[in-house]
Amino acid sequence: MSRASRPFHVSAEVAEALDSGRPVVALESTIISHGLPRPRNLEAAQEFEEILRSAGVTPATIAVLDGVPHIGLDAEGVRRIAGEEMAKASVRDLPILAAKAASGATTVAATAYLAGRAGVRVFATGGLGGVHRGASESFDESADLSALALSGVTVVSAGVKSVLDIPATLERLETLSVPVVGYRTTDFPSFWLSGSGHTIDWSVDDAPEIARVMRSQDELGHGQGIVVANPLPLEKQWNPEEHDRVLATAFAAAEEAGVTGKAVTPFLLGFIVEASGGTSLEVNLDIARNNVRLAGEIAIAWSSLVSDASDDSAD
Known part of the structure; x- marks a missing residue:
């Protein structure tokens, strides 16, 4: 076209x-x-x-x-x-x-x-959408997951927000055959926190290695995107104790307010920003910056890899 x-x-x-x-x-x-x-x-x-x-x-x-x-x-x-x-x-x-x-x-x-x-070929975001808690009843699952199965784009994210069902999200990505690699980690990040306690199979050490995974994906002709799980450095993550306290309060508030279905996650996220006094928002921005920087490195590595391949084929 x-x-x-x-x-x-x-x-x-x-x-x-x-x-x-x-x-x-x-x-x-x-x-x-x-x-x-x-x-x-x-x-x-x-x-x-x-x-x-x-x-x-x-x-x-x-x-x-x-x-x-x-x-x-x-x-x-x-x-x-x-x-x-x-x-x-x-x-x-x-x-x-x-x-x-x-x-x-x-x-x-x-x-x-x-x-x-x-x-x-490279996309930076904050966190992916995923399978929502209670999805076995609500069937609430983000379209992000199915889109990644068709996009052929490498997405850099800090995992998914901890208000979601992280194990179910990882299972869904596996079912969709979307490769998930941790950037220098095998502990899948949970957005505001550097780890979730849920282990992923593969880690990568640098941007050129991610570019080689992208090339291999193209050569195999699978067509799926790739998720690069990029955790915040520990010193920049939200304090885990405060995180857990605010999340528990947010879930209790949602239950008390009778919020159900697809309205739950927007309610929780809005509540968390207010209840944290803006701390979660500042961590959000650090996450986005961190992912944008890594995505830039991957794009540079990918450009170099494609250029080198073109030069080799011309010889």
Whole structure:
């Protein structure tokens, strides 16, 4: 499909980087539009992009603006996702937003899907969605997981939030044949905490090793994405005792308020920000920065690996 006929817009900056084989990292917009308070969210969006640019990597922040998915935003586009009220856009919402010419901030699922369609191979987020507690009754499972089974994108995340069912999420990723590797760890992180106590099979030591896993995945033709679980350094994680106390209080508050089903997780996350006095929010930002930096390193390693392979084939 030619770029002109694609049902999405790739910014000139991202298109040039992709065409020349330079490193590119996708960034989601839901964390900006829904995950952070204003005006802190605009500052964060600009900071995440600057972390990448300062490392020689092109940022590709993804969002749907007036019905058109954008892979890479200009300064005005970044201001729009930070300042306008927008729907959360998962993959299933994309055709509806297109038909209505409406705007939406892309979730992990939609960002991974659109990044893959555009040819962006590395994506940084905070934490993945996953299987929700009580999913055996509610069937509540994030579309992030199924999208990763189809995207072919390497996603750097700090695991999943500890309000989710981590063992069930790992089982689901296994069922979907999505490779999960820990960055210098085999203890799957639980977002605010560096570990969850749930062991994963494989760890990787550096970005070039992750790039080689990506190449092997391509050669095998599986098509799934790859999850790189990147824990915060221990000194930056949320204090575990405070974390456990606030989570217990949040679950008790949800039960007392009669919150059920899909409303539970948004309730818990909002409660946790307030109950922690903003501590969880600051840890969120550290997580995002940490993941963006690693994603940039992976994109550089991937660009180098692809370039070396092209040079070898030309000899």
